[in-house]
């Protein structure tokens with residue numbers, strides 16, 4: 278397949294899907310410094326004409342102000358000469374994604390609909406608990422993967438998010454929680470999961486670069502042990518994720534037979550269950566203290582039988598995986614093809630896995646009153662997407678025989 282020079286192929290579950298790699302330049306012509314490394318900031322300053330020695334010093338100061346202090350304008354950067362502020366402000370910005378809508382659930386869950394400078398919407402969710410708070414971060418606008426239980430899967434991929442838009446989500450959450458400067462103690466935002474919209478391993482470079490800034494001790498300073506990357510099973514990228522990012526791994530498993538997983542997570546047709554579990558077994562850094570999490574959404578009469586639970590235990594044992602299983606009651610959305618398993622079924626499933634020696638907590642649904650399931654806020658006001666219409670048409674055709 279021929280692609281235009283500025284497009285890169287992203288492997289989808291059926292065909293490669295070309296998406297524009299580069300984000301369009303900002304309308305005001307400025308460069309956003311959020312998402313840049315120290316060296317990239319220095320390079321940007323030099324390219325704008327700053328003398329190299331000064332650029333080296335300024336890049337360190339800017340890095341500190343941006344990522345440690347959460348500055349959103351150059352005027353607040355007191356150790357940078359006042360006379361230089363306008364020069365910086367004319368050429369550079371320190372922005373966050375724009376907030377289109379912010380909601381707070383009765384259980385404290387917060388959800389934001391965000392907009393990129395080129396007008397695309399994506400989501401971020403903060404889930405507070407007694408002793409921690411987890412931010413669910415998006416990596417793409419839309420998704421190529423069409424997992425059938427997932428609302429984001431009904432949206433076609435628009436584009437990858439940039440490192441700045443990924444780090445920007447964390448920074449925006451910190452703004453909102455009042456957690457600047459970066460400090461290790463007393464934070465509400467303690468954990469990050471790359472589990473929002475998109476498949477992070479299809480936007481590997483940007484996710485890696487963003488998480489490196491998040492993990493940098495002089496940056497946002499969150500430990501890699503508190504960051505989890507969730508993949509639907511992009512097997513060829515998993516080892517690199519372990520080596521180059523080194524965060525915890527979560528896998529959207531959701532089924533234990535080829536037939537059912539092919540249906541629920543179509544990527545399974547490309548990378549099957551056994552191949553996926555072998556990649557998990559080889560994931561660098563996984564051990565009993567840092568287990569791999571298997572996400573398992575509970576779908577009535579689809580993947581929730583006793584036999585499924587026994588098979589799950591068998592598979593995890595076969596690959597000797599240091600694992601825990603998160604059982605997620607399905608949060609239905611309009612037009613979804615599935616229903617949630619009954620509470621009794623979920624309990625029975627959990628017990629079987631637990632008796633198999635594997636922790637299998639049932640996740641309490643959070644933020645249901647604000648449609649906090651991934652992708653719901655974005656599309657609540659939108660019409661059915663093309664992907665969903667295609668799927669419905671296919672089903673209709675199949676039914677007609």
Ligand code: SF4
Pocket residue numbers: 420421422423424427428429430431473474475476509529651
């Ligand atoms: S579960 Fe993740 S990978 Fe699958 S469609 Fe939804 S956003 Fe994409």
